[in-house]
Amino acid sequence: TRSPVTVTVTGAAGQIGYALLFRIASGQLIDAETPIKLRLLEIPKAVTAAEGTAMELTDCAFPLLSDIEVTDDARKAFDGTNIAMLVGARPRSQGMERGDLLEANGGIFKPQGEAINAGAASDVRVLAVGNPANTNALITQAHAPDVPAERFTAMTRLDHNRALAQLAAKLGVSVAEIRRLAIWGNHSATQYPDIFHADVGGENAAEQVEQDWIRDDFIPTVSKRGAAIIEARGASSAASAANAAIDHVHTWVNGTDEGDWTSAGVVSDGSYGVPEGLISSFPVTARDGRYEIVQGLDIDAFSRERIDASVQELTEERDTVRRLGLV
Ligand code: NAI
DSSP states (O other): OOOOEEEEEESTTSHHHHHHHHHHHTTOSSOSSSOEEEEEEOOGGGHHHHHHHHHHHHHTTOTTEEEEEEESOHHHHHTTOSEEEEOOOOOOOTTOOHHHHHHHHHHHHHHHHHHHHHHSOTTOEEEEOSSSHHHHHHHHHHTOTTSOGGGEEEOOHHHHHHHHHHHHHHHTOOGGGEEOOEEEBOSSTTOEEEOTTOEETTEESGGGSOHHHIIIIIHHHHHTHHHHHHHHHSSOOOHHHHHHHHHHHHHHHHOOOTTOOEEEEEEOOSGGGOOTTOEEEEEEEEETTEEEEOOOOOOOHHHHHHHHHHHHHHHHHHHHHHHTTOO
């Protein structure tokens, strides 16, 4: 039997938490053989609700779920953790400025970074889902100096999956036929979904659609999809976000297919003019448990302008959290 993997989920009583935990416990995060120990972190007033979810997890009698602990103490939640899924965050309330939002989230992600630094397993991998995901990942990383920076990532896989689905629908093909699509930049409305390197059935994707469709339909549909879901559902994306979080970790651990890549927010090494140290979305491959930025892609003027705009927003977010002393 394999040794168990400890998975910490923050915001466990929230809507993404409810869609995520059962899939982790059923064996979809790593593989169908690795036992899972769950650590659920919540704020004090939501601990009882998280305990209710833990009762339901127990009642599923998942063969792989070897242990569950619920806590409001970050040190306990991240002690020995192998995979930290940071879902809980402070949402933007009415009239809140971006600086206030970043500051409120600093109050969450700074102590979590410190707790990861203090007690996580040496192979810990961290995924920030809670928004603003890229900058929350950066804050966490800044407070865990003993953990390699490459272990801190932000989720843009939902954007990636949304883009796959839109392109597949446009071309009347299965999503499985599309390879090498990419999301660049921030997980925000400025993100850039790029199909210029994508191929569908061995042919370039961008050459199979009209340029106007890319600019006026595809890009805005993907980047505003979160708002469209809220409008229709009366609540933000939850099951699709949880699904993407599963995909992100599963790919990180198990790798990408030969000749394909995916998208993730990872620490920039300066590639493609993205300032070193920013956590920005790139096309990435995964091998041997590491995400790596795909190198050497040609970026045309259309793409360049959009990547730069999103990276500029990330730079401004970083400058704000620097001023606040959070990184
Ligand atoms: P939710 O409001 O239903 O749940 C959030 C939970 O986090 C709450 O139970 C809250 O008590 C908890 N929480 C707050 N502060 C915490 C702390 N310091 N420690 C532990 N738990 C804490 O929100 P939902 O729908 O589950 O979304 C969670 C986050 O994910 C939001 O920030 C949302 O914007 C983000 N999101 C990101 C996506 C992405 O693609 N990166 C997609 C969809 C959502």
